[in-house]
Amino acid sequence: MSIQKPSIPKGTRDFGPAVVARRNYIFGIIRRTFEKFGYAPLETPTLENLSVLTGKYGDEGDQLLFKVLNSGDFLKDVTAEDLRNEDGRATRRVLPKVAEKGLRYDLTVPFARYVVMNRGTLVFPFKRYQIQPVWRADRPQRGRYREFYQCDADVVGTDSLLCEAEIVLMMSEVLNTLGLTDFTIKINHRGVLRNIYQALGGEGRESDLFVAIDKLDKIGRDGVSKELLERGFSAPVIDTLFELLSVSGDFQEKLERLLAGFATAGVAPETAEGYKGLRELGQVLELLRGFEFGQFQNLEFDPTLARGLSYYTGCIFEIKINNVNMGSVSGGGRYDNLTGSFGLPGVSGVGFSFGVDRLYDCLEELNLFPEGAAATTRCLVANFDSDTMLRMLPVLRELRAAGVASELYPEPTKLAKQFKYADGKGIAYVLLQGPEEAAAGVFKLKDLRTGQEQTLSLAEAIAALA
Amino acid sequence: MSIQKPSIPKGTRDFGPAVVARRNYIFGIIRRTFEKFGYAPLETPTLENLSVLTGKYGDEGDQLLFKVLNSGDFLKDVTAEDLRNEDGRATRRVLPKVAEKGLRYDLTVPFARYVVMNRGTLVFPFKRYQIQPVWRADRPQRGRYREFYQCDADVVGTDSLLCEAEIVLMMSEVLNTLGLTDFTIKINHRGVLRNIYQALGGEGRESDLFVAIDKLDKIGRDGVSKELLERGFSAPVIDTLFELLSVSGDFQEKLERLLAGFATAGVAPETAEGYKGLRELGQVLELLRGFEFGQFQNLEFDPTLARGLSYYTGCIFEIKINNVNMGSVSGGGRYDNLTGSFGLPGVSGVGFSFGVDRLYDCLEELNLFPEGAAATTRCLVANFDSDTMLRMLPVLRELRAAGVASELYPEPTKLAKQFKYADGKGIAYVLLQGPEEAAAGVFKLKDLRTGQEQTLSLAEAIAALA
Numbered sequence: 008m009s010i011q012k013p014s015i016p017k018g019t020r021d022f023g024p025a026v027v028a029r030r031n032y033i034f035g036i037i038r039r040t041f042e043k044f045g046y047a048p049l050e051t052p053t054l055e056n057l058s059v060l061t062g063k064y065g066d067e068g069d070q071l072l073f074k075v076l077n078s079g080d081f082l083k084d085v086t087a088e089d090l091r092n093e094d095g096r097a098t099r100r101v102l103p104k105v106a107e108k109g110l111r112y113d114l115t116v117p118f119a120r121y122v123v124m125n126r127g128t129l130v131f132p133f134k135r136y137q138i139q140p141v142w143r144a145d146r147p148q149r150g151r152y153r154e155f156y157q158c159d160a161d162v163v164g165t166d167s168l169l170c171e172a173e174i175v176l177m178m179s180e181v182l183n184t185l186g187l188t189d190f191t192i193k194i195n196h197r198g199v200l201r202n203i204y205q206a207l208g209g210e211g212r213e214s215d216l217f218v219a220i221d222k223l224d225k226i227g228r229d230g231v232s233k234e235l236l237e238r239g240f241s242a243p244v245i246d247t248l249f250e251l252l253s254v255s256g257d258f259q260e261k262l263e264r265l266l267a268g269f270a271t272a273g274v275a276p277e278t279a280e281g282y283k284g285l286r287e288l289g290q291v292l293e294l295l296r297g298f299e300f301g302q303f304q305n306l307e308f309d310p311t312l313a314r315g316l317s318y319y320t321g322c323i324f325e326i327k328i329n330n331v332n333m334g335s336v337s338g339g340g341r342y343d344n345l346t347g348s349f350g351l352p353g354v355s356g357v358g359f360s361f362g363v364d365r366l367y368d369c370l371e372e373l374n375l376f377p378e379g380a381a382a383t384t385r386c387l388v389a390n391f392d393s394d395t396m397l398r399m400l401p402v403l404r405e406l407r408a409a410g411v412a413s414e415l416y417p418e419p420t421k422l423a424k425q426f427k428y429a430d431g432k433g434i435a436y437v438l439l440q441g442p443e444e445a446a447a448g449v450f451k452l453k454d455l456r457t458g459q460e461q462t463l464s465l466a467e468a469i470a471a472l473a
Numbered sequence: 474m475s476i477q478k479p480s481i482p483k484g485t486r487d488f489g490p491a492v493v494a495r496r497n498y499i500f501g502i503i504r505r506t507f508e509k510f511g512y513a514p515l516e517t518p519t520l521e522n523l524s525v526l527t528g529k530y531g532d533e534g535d536q537l538l539f540k541v542l543n544s545g546d547f548l549k550d551v552t553a554e555d556l557r558n559e560d561g562r563a564t565r566r567v568l569p570k571v572a573e574k575g576l577r578y579d580l581t582v583p584f585a586r587y588v589v590m591n592r593g594t595l596v597f598p599f600k601r602y603q604i605q606p607v608w609r610a611d612r613p614q615r616g617r618y619r620e621f622y623q624c625d626a627d628v629v630g631t632d633s634l635l636c637e638a639e640i641v642l643m644m645s646e647v648l649n650t651l652g653l654t655d656f657t658i659k660i661n662h663r664g665v666l667r668n669i670y671q672a673l674g675g676e677g678r679e680s681d682l683f684v685a686i687d688k689l690d691k692i693g694r695d696g697v698s699k700e701l702l703e704r705g706f707s708a709p710v711i712d713t714l715f716e717l718l719s720v721s722g723d724f725q726e727k728l729e730r731l732l733a734g735f736a737t738a739g740v741a742p743e744t745a746e747g748y749k750g751l752r753e754l755g756q757v758l759e760l761l762r763g764f765e766f767g768q769f770q771n772l773e774f775d776p777t778l779a780r781g782l783s784y785y786t787g788c789i790f791e792i793k794i795n796n797v798n799m800g801s802v803s804g805g806g807r808y809d810n811l812t813g814s815f816g817l818p819g820v821s822g823v824g825f826s827f828g829v830d831r832l833y834d835c836l837e838e839l840n841l842f843p844e845g846a847a848a849t850t851r852c853l854v855a856n857f858d859s860d861t862m863l864r865m866l867p868v869l870r871e872l873r874a875a876g877v878a879s880e881l882y883p884e885p886t887k888l889a890k891q892f893k894y895a896d897g898k899g900i901a902y903v904l905l906q907g908p909e910e911a912a913a914g915v916f917k918l919k920d921l922r923t924g925q926e927q928t929l930s931l932a933e934a935i936a937a938l939a
Binding site: 123350 | 478479480481482485486487488489490493494497508509510511513514515516517518519520521522524525536537539540541542544545546547548551552553556558563564567568571572573574576586587589590591596598600601606608610619620628631632633635636759760763764765815816849850862863864866867869870873876877878879880881883884893894897898
């Protein structure tokens with residue numbers, strides 16, 4: 008074995024003990040919330056067949072999939088002819104011959120695959136959550152990794168808007184429990200966006216409108232107007248658009264004003280899609296009132312919310328933490344045909360996802376991690392010499408039996424070194440029994456954060472630590 | 474998107490809700506035990522550079538590594554010449570040009586890499602545990618997967634035998650907590666094996682002896698004797714071997730008898746390695762007595778225990794569950810030079826690992842999973858019609874506020890269908906409020922396991938469920 012300076016791949020990370028503990032704190036709150044709402048855990052393999060993954064994420068997604076080389080003689084079907092790249096298609100010819108598997112790219116496609124493969128035995132509506140890493144061969148940059156976790160909850164097999172209302176409840180509960188109480192949940196409905204297109208006579212040109220509206224945050228109303236004019240929309244149409252997009256008021260008022268606006272603009276109320284979007288948003292609002300949801304001030308009906316993923320068909324959600332310079336920490340929506348590409352059409356579902364890296368950064372920036380989140384040994388038992396070492400073993404046993412995470416410094420050595428160890432590891436307490444304390448049958452318990460020292464019996468020390 | 478019948482790669486598995494919950498039950502016990510003993514969590518990336526992985530697991534291991542195709546134009550450095558396979562080395566030539574990364578093969582090499590990369594900031598002795606999946610391109614077969622979890626705990630930076638004693642304690646605690654109380658922890662020391670070679674004049678021929686001894690379980694004493702005779706060992710030497718290997722008695726007695734046997738056989742007590750193995754095993758025994766370890770009947774000093782991994786240098790461990798037809802569920806040992814290949818020599822460490830798939834199978838076979846392990850919704854609230862649906866929302870809210878995982882069936886539908894749903898999902902209770910109960914302001918709580926039904930106030934129902 009040659010000696011080398013080891014490294015990890017770009018866009019991947021090691022998580023040391025303190026970071027793992029803090030990440031687990033976030034995962035734990037998300038998991039408990041999902042479970043309290045009746046979602047059950049699912050885990051799918053890291054390796055998926057490329058036949059399952061390819062074509063599900065668009066061309067760019069196909070490029071960003073990590074592909075795994077076939078085992079053994081992976082070249083056996085590759086010919087010199089395949090390598091000739093005059094047509095620029097060599098990699099496309101070779102790829103299917105050398106790689107059959109890829110790494111999970113998101114949690115939604117594997118979920119859809121699982122539902123289709125197990126449709127005979129699953130109980131519907133099927134509510135599952137999934138907390139696992141995904142891999143994308145994206146260019147790594149600050150806050151964007153090639154290996155990162157997603158936390159998804161989805162329910163398939165029901166149209167009930169109860170699911171949408173409960174997504175709002177779960178989003179709020181997770182953020183409140185994390186202490187991130189200043190957030191905004193934006194909600195919209197793809198049907199509302201469709202109504203807006205109709206109102207503008209823009210049907211069939213949704214994507215132009217959509218691309219422009221999506222830039223509202225960045226280039227402002229003037230910029231968007233200019234772009235739409237260039238694309239051939241008339242000034243009065245653009246005025247109507249902004250009138251519709253900028254309806255003011257609370258959730259209920261916006262619903263009513265849009266309804267009136269659509270009527271004025273001549274959107275036929277009786278079309279199949281009709282006012283489904285507004286109607287469903289109204290029902291979600293009613294359900295949330297039924298739940299006595301206490302944070303309507305944090306819930307905003309935003310007719311400009313579009314969300315990129317094309318498979319959404321109903322309500323869509325997005326959360327931002329206010330006063331933190333960071334993209335959305337959670338989002339989701341309803342889709343009508345998730346499993347269609349696997350041969351099971353007509354299964355409606357709705358789901359959402361938390362971005363744990365962004366939540367982590369928010370908690371860190373706002374200094375909201377509780378002290379206990381960096382779980383570590385609670386008590387270090389000092390090791391004076393080989394005699395005390397043996398005498399400390401039953402002590403250690405009793406501490407652990409009482410549930411106190413504790414360790415004995417593994418070798419007799421200078422106390423200063425042992426305190427340094429405790430300090431470096433973030434251990435809060437050191438328990439000592441020097442010759443004097445041994446003679447008196449007592450212990451010293453030192454709190455490293457305050458420097459305070461108490462002389463206690465073992466039972467008292469355990470009571471103080473447990 | 475074409476319609477296709479989806480599948481998952483051979484040797485991988487989906488874990489549905491019931492299985493995830495049971496696996497988490499096992500992981501939770503392992504994690505809590507590790508933490509109680511002062512081990513802190515570490516997570517390393519799934520993707521490692523092949524320069525880190527290659528050459529660490531032997532030639533077979535290199536073959537079994539999953540390699541990840543480089544992103545983008547992965548063929549850019551491959552020539553038609555590279556493909557010419559007259560020398561049978563085409564894949565070896567092409568591999569480094571098309572793949573730089575691979576999937577984690579075990580948790581030990583990434584741990585060593587992490588220690589070397591972070592040696593400047595880590596506090597030593599560094600005690601870490603790691604529970605993550607690993608990937609091996611092995612031929613899949615019953616009980617052997619291509620993607621499976623390992624649960625490792627290691628401490629590096631100390632020679633203290635306290636670590637070995639605590640490994641015995643942790644192994645016992647995990648198994649006892651899981652209810653797998655009938656187990657045997659076998660312990661040996663590589664030094665004892667070396668002493669045996671010395672006693673036989675077999676130094677330099679360790680591997681012949683080792684291979685033969687490793688077959689004792691399968692081909693018995695006669696088979697091993699035959700093989701050793703064929704390899705040129707004399708009959709008296711083989712007799713000495715079996716005398717040494719078959720020492721009887723408890724831990725202490727075996728130590729003493731081997732000590733005597735080595736002396737008789739003329740093993741020089743003063744050699745550098747000397748009787749280090751026996752001495753250290755004696756110290757581990759003394760430490761366990763100091764801990765008042767209560768299961769010496771489950772701890773067996775087995776001089777025939779060899780364990781395959783060549784990097785072990787000190788104590789070695791292995792656990793079998795008795796009366797279950799299954800290989801070892803846990804094993805480990807001390808190594809003296811784990812980080813040497815990464816340029817950091819002389820770091821001694823000791824570690825061990827649980828095989829969660831085997832533990833799972835044992836618990837299942839012995840019917841030891843507790844009922845609560847299949848965590849699911851505790852209470853389904855029945856949905857009669859859209860009026861009751863709205864009335865049930867605050868009920869649901871109160872149940873969840875009390876920590877009761879609960880859900881409302883998302884649509885008003887036949888009760889039979891709702892009960893079937895509860896049954897299929899393993900939900901224990903259904904809470905109902907039909908028109909009669911609504912008029913009286915009470916609820917019916919039905920226990921689906923017993924069929925028993927109670928009429929209760931909401932507060933009483935919550936008390937019964939919480």
